Amino acid sequence: GEERAAQERLAAAWAAAVRRHDRGAAVASFAHEVVAVVGADGGDPDGDGGPVHTLVKEAAALFAEHSSVRRTFSAGVSRTVVSPSRLPEAYEQALKAVRVGRQLHGDGARAHFDQLGVYRLLSLVPDPEELHAFVRETLGDLAADDEPELVDLRRTLQVLLETNLNVAETARRLHFHYNTLRYRIGKLERLLGPFTEDAHLRLNLTLALHVLRMRGI
Structure with missing residues (x-):
């Protein structure tokens, strides 16, 4: 069907792009992914202008050339390994990278495990x-998605932590009056504890919010 044809085009695009850079590279196509094993020659393989960055761009361009419908793919990159026996580990790293990258940045994301x-x-x-238990223990009622008011409070907490508790900047980002935000901070501390004074609690809250962002991985 159409999905299989798209997968075959993606595999062909990767094979062509990879072998421009490494004729000994291996490319294999599976049901929903393409796996490439490419030689590394030192340096930063995933930096801007590096071989991995270039490969992804070339594969995307080749894939687009032969596709009547606009499609994208996400790419995950493992650490460099020095032995074939480490390839299963590298595959798992690349798989984690592509899943996390897609969850955080959407379709078409490129992520390196490191x-x-x-x-x-x-x-x-x-x-x-x-991880789920940690989120529930740390965020309590704020971990749920079924009450809009609590979801809104969680967003307030997230921006407060992102701005290092800068109340003025948080109010600006969320379009709140200063006093409204102060009221919300009081409500959050009644729910979560004195996070404005407790650095360890802030760390736990930040980690719990990161776990929520990874939901589905």
Whole structure:
């Protein structure tokens, strides 16, 4: 069908792009992904202008040339490995990178495993239920999505943490009056504890919000 034809075009685009740079590279197409194993020659392979960045751009251009419908693909890049025995580990890293990248940045995202920051650490927790439990314990009622008022309060908390508790900047971003935001901060502290004074609590809240952003990974 149409999906299979698109997958075949994607595999062909990757094969053509990869072999321009490394004739010994391996490219394999599966049901919903294309896996490429490409030689690395040192330097920063995923930096702007680096070989991985160039490969993704070339593959995307080739894919677009032969597609009547605009489609995009997400790309995940592993760390460089020095032994074939490490390829399964590299594959898992690339898979985590593509999933996290797509969740955070949408379709067409490109992500390197080493550039995921805290999301890399969170993605390595083997039991997702532990992450979910941490969110529930840390955010309490704010972890739910079924009450618009609580979701709105969670957004206020997120911006407060992003601005390092800068009340004026948070009010500007959220289009709140200063006094309205002060009222919301009081409400948040009644729900969560004194996060404006407790750096450890702020760290836990920030991590819990990151886990929520990773939902579905």
